[in-house]
Amino acid sequence: MLRFAYAKRFRRSITMNIGFIGVGSMGSLLIDAFVATGALDPSQITVSNRTFAKAVSLAVRHPGLNAVPSNAEAASGRDIIFLCVKPHEYKKVIDELRHGLQPHQLLVSITSPVLIKQLEDCLPCKIAKVIPSITNYVHQGATLCMFGTRVEPTDRKRLLDLLTYISDPLEIEECHTRIVSDLSSCGPAFIALVLQKFIDAAVEETGIDRAQATAIASAMLHGTGKLLTEGEMTPEQLQQRVAVPGGITAKALALLHKELEGVFNGVVRTTHAKYEEDLVVVHDLLYGKEVNGT
Numbered sequence: 242m243l244r245f246a247y248a249k250r251f252r253r254s255i256t257m258n259i260g261f262i263g264v265g266s267m268g269s270l271l272i273d274a275f276v277a278t279g280a281l282d283p284s285q286i287t288v289s290n291r292t293f294a295k296a297v298s299l300a301v302r303h304p305g306l307n308a309v310p311s312n313a314e315a316a317s318g319r320d321i322i323f324l325c326v327k328p329h330e331y332k333k334v335i336d337e338l339r340h341g342l343q344p345h346q347l348l349v350s351i352t353s354p355v356l357i358k359q360l361e362d363c364l365p366c367k368i369a370k371v372i373p374s375i376t377n378y379v380h381q382g383a384t385l386c387m388f389g390t391r392v393e394p395t396d397r398k399r400l401l402d403l404l405t406y407i408s409d410p411l412e413i414e415e416c417h418t419r420i421v422s423d424l425s426s427c428g429p430a431f432i433a434l435v436l437q438k439f440i441d442a443a444v445e446e447t448g449i450d451r452a453q454a455t456a457i458a459s460a461m462l463h464g465t466g467k468l469l470t471e472g473e474m475t476p477e478q479l480q481q482r483v484a485v486p487g488g489i490t491a492k493a494l495a496l497l498h499k500e501l502e503g504v505f506n507g508v509v510r511t512t513h514a515k516y517e518e519d520l521v522v523v524h525d526l527l528y529g530k531e532v533n534g535t
């Protein structure tokens with residue numbers, strides 16, 4: 242189902258002009274990461290945002306970056322345009338862009354419920370879908386990559402080269418977007434919640450200082466992540482190594498096994514149900530709501 246498309250081996254400057262439409266949490270994070278890694282110079286980046294002040298403050302943070310007031314201007318003449326708005330905001334942006342985009346341009350959508358085929362129906366350019374992760378901010382984790390029918394091998398390579406600076410690009414099939422996004426992109430929030438609950442309990446049960454407990458737990462999570470990746474341990478092996486037979490961890494693991502039974506099945510069902518709702522909303526926005534089954 243999945244294959245790692247690229248290793249971090251192409252370290253050279255990228256000569257392209259990139260537009261970003263929407264510089265909220267993810268749009269700004271991608272820009273910060275591309276600039277911090279040297280993938281892009283700020284002068285290669287043009288941004289627009291509904292609330293223009295947000296685009297301006299990004300230009301202040303990255304001198305040379307160009308903030309423009311219209312989405313059409315952010316897209317005009319760019320080699321790659323990252324569309325970083327929420328699914329229900331796509332229709333408005335697409336309507337602004339559809340007449341200006343050129344066939345050679347590559348539009349990269351970063352949201353799961355807007356399908357590549359829908360974007361190809363609405364826009365004349367090449368389309369890719371890339372689902373980032375907050376972990377890309379520290380140049381870790383995957384970016385999930387899917388390519389539309391008009392994307393040429395050279396476009397694919399250019400985009401993967403760019404993403405390699407901040408992530409491990411992972412090519413997936415669009416039908417697997419939701420579950421892979423759950424693991425890669427929603428996952429950091431899920432694991433952070435589990436950690437928060439652990440810290441809350443430590444503070445409540447023992448009175449340990451919260452800041453100290455948070456620092457210790459966060460360092461533990463960092464090391465655990467390394468063991469599971471660079472240390473090549475599976476989650477099961479890691480538990481076995483920690484849980485001394487007859488010891489303390491084994492007792493608590495037994496409790497966790499019982500209490501967490503089915504919890505993550507519920508998580509996956511919840512994300513998938515919301516995704517199905519979003520698919521309908523996006524479809525109705527882009528094509529109009531069906532009336533009387535027509």
Ligand SMILES: NC(=O)C1=CN([C@@H]2O[C@H](COP(=O)(O)OP(=O)(O)OC[C@H]3O[C@@H](n4cnc5c(N)ncnc54)[C@H](OP(=O)(O)O)[C@@H]3O)[C@@H](O)[C@H]2O)C=CC1
Nearest residue numbers: 263264265266267290291292325326327328330352373426
């Ligand atoms: N957050 C995450 O970890 C991840 C998010 N994503 C996807 O990224 C997308 C964006 O998420 P996120 O960045 O978190 O959301 P945010 O709400 O933080 O950012 C969305 C941005 O889009 C701007 N915007 C809305 N409408 C328009 C418009 N018509 N023209 C220009 N700009 C517009 C908003 O402007 P304004 O300042 O006016 O609100 C806002 O800055 C979502 O679809 C999400 O699914 C994917 C992977 C991970």
Ligand SMILES: O=C(O)[C@@H]1CCC=N1
Nearest residue numbers: 353422423426427428
């Ligand atoms: O919460 C969301 O909708 C997005 C999708 C992946 C991460 N955040």
